[in-house]
Amino acid sequence: MKLISKIATTVCSITIALIAQTSASIAQVQAPDPVNLTEQLTIKIDNLGDATWEMVQNMTQSQWENFKGSQLMNDPSIAKRNLERSLSTYVIEDFNRTVDEMNRSFTMTFKVKAMAQYNGSGNWTFKLDSKNPQVSKLADNSYMMTSNMYIGNALTQQTYKIYFPDGASNIQQTTDSFGKAIFTYSRGGGLLSYFSWNNILGVLLIAAAIVIVVRQQKSAPPQPKIA
């Protein structure tokens, strides 16, 4: 879960750091809030191994007061920059954050390129890079993990949901050579890999040729008998 938690921790740290940075500057009017944070993280892996992240964080009124002065609220471009620099080995795209002021929550979404690796023959690997994560299966292509961690001074409760791409099969949680947890799954490859446009069209053309020949032979008039 390290890879995921690395991103999650960075995201959360940035979130909290941004809150903290602001709260530090307004520390004279607002005390740090001891109440825990709760976060829901959804990771959807697409057909090419890219992952769309969605993080929803609900806050107490006091946390919300601090958040209102944060960079993430007021200057999301800095938040995006810090996220990118904290995760320099990744490519992050489509960063977006929306704020639900009525419910004291915000949602942050972004896409991380190449989170799952393709090994050929339809086999994919999605590294968790952690030993013995607590993972439970939600459905055929979705799993859930939970964790609690201190980020800064805040005890943060995190719930991750991982969705593998449609058509993914044989999803297994296993370990790599170093004993670290990984997900492996199958998608594409095998017979399916032959269903490219040129193969389909080629087969159709040959089939059409055969059909035409057969029909022509069936519809050919009988030869007149010579007495």
Place this chain on the structure above:
Amino acid sequence: MKKYLLPIILAVAGVVLLILPMFQSSGEIDVKIQPATVIMPAAYKVYANPNVAGGRYNLFKAVVKNTGAGEIKNFKVQFRVPGLIDNWADVPTATNLLPGQTAVVTCFPVFPQSITERNTSSKEKTEIKFLYGGQANPTEHDESFTFDMTSVNDIVFTNMADQDKAGFNDMAENRDIYACMVSAEDPIIKHYAETVQQKILCGEQGAGVGGNGQITDKDLAEKVRVMQGVYNATLISRMVYSETQTSVTQFGDNTSSTEHIRLPREVVSGNTGLCIELAILHASVYKAAGLDPVIFLIPGHAYPGIKVGNQYVAIESTGIGGVGLGSIMNADQALQSGMNELKTFYQEASKGNPAYKLLDINELYAQGYQDMELKPDPILAGEADKITQTWPVCLLSAIAEAQKAAPAARRTAYAPRPRNNNDNNRPSSSGWTSYSLSNVSVSYPADWKVLFRPVAQFPAIVMMAVSADKTGMVELYNVPGAYNPEQAAAYIRTSLARMGENVTYSEAGNYNGFTRFNGTTYNGQATLKWVGFFKNSNSGVEGVVVGTPGGGNNAVLNQIVGSIQ
């Protein structure tokens, strides 16, 4: 035959389509490279470690996309830096790429140790090969870029592009790399540290932590003695403070200050150093002596210290003097000065001032900011030896003897007693002393042991005084930003809970303008019963907690409570 023309054409077209991929390349790649613009040899171990700073210190990041129609197989990325890494080295990456798929390839180069011998800057070139396809149709895509290699002494303050910079942290984001220069394993520094232990400290006293993991007074005193010994070593060497060069350089799209830092071995042999150089030297010797070194960075200055349990001790290493610095401090004065600076550091750091930064060397080592491997240098070692040979034997013993003869002149160095403007925190002649915050003051027996900021992670505890038999205790709290005493108490309870202490309390009315709380704190071993008195100050809430784990002198405790104002 004519009637078979159409099916023949269709069949041939179909076969062509089926065998078309055999004549195509396996795919095409689009490559975008984000190169490093500058590499600092001092941090060569950092560049090899993808876990440092989220992988920010890399040689290049390549984003490779398969833009072709077919799958790319046997994908491989190799690089070399002629003159430094001569053989082509693999960069870990995915082996296959589907059409449209992207791979992110980040290179963390393992530079040879010889990179630390670079004393001048240079331009270097990185060559990259992207290889894919089978034996029948191998494909190679080549890229290259140049970058600046600084000398081993140079610290480039930031790698951030000018267009992205916003504040102080962005201008000085590489400060953690100072830790790479803390070179306790340098043979010259190891020998220097041993000579300090032998000649200045006359051996150490073998203090250690107590059985329950707590730092004993003896241990703290011994660690402070080592710090003062290192300071005295620089003092009696007639080492002086001196400036070094700082320049502003353009590295690609990044304009950054570059500071030329003399390594600890150069400071010792040259017998001169800038504040950061002296701080790095002190930290190196502390580490070699088994202490837990830290460096405090503040605007325009740096000074060393150590972490002892939850406390920090600091010393002003530039007290050795030099032109423009004023008078020379003795070791006690340097320690006093460092501790005074520490108070400002706490205040500014707790406000979130980014210019005040603590470098915890062991913590940074654990994160991957590891020290350079430095080879023996007979010339520098000889110069250092010439200086250490002038040291007297058992210097601190002589000082201690002198101090015994004049006990009034001694100070409790590791717990300097701060004074405010009206100096009412001084010990009184009546055997009691007092301590004041902006809006709260309390008196307590003058012989109680005083700790300032006793819990480094929880600066709200400003001061703690404990009786010699540990049956009485008074603490002063300052919770900036709290609206009222109730909120401050809740914050303190939560903060202590995170450190494993269970606090329960109830409000017990008002007392002399304070809100009173009665409570207990259980730390897993003992239960402390206490009364707390809190009230609003100009910047938040301040308060006093008086308590006993049992067996406390009630008369004394009541007198303390009665003194709270």
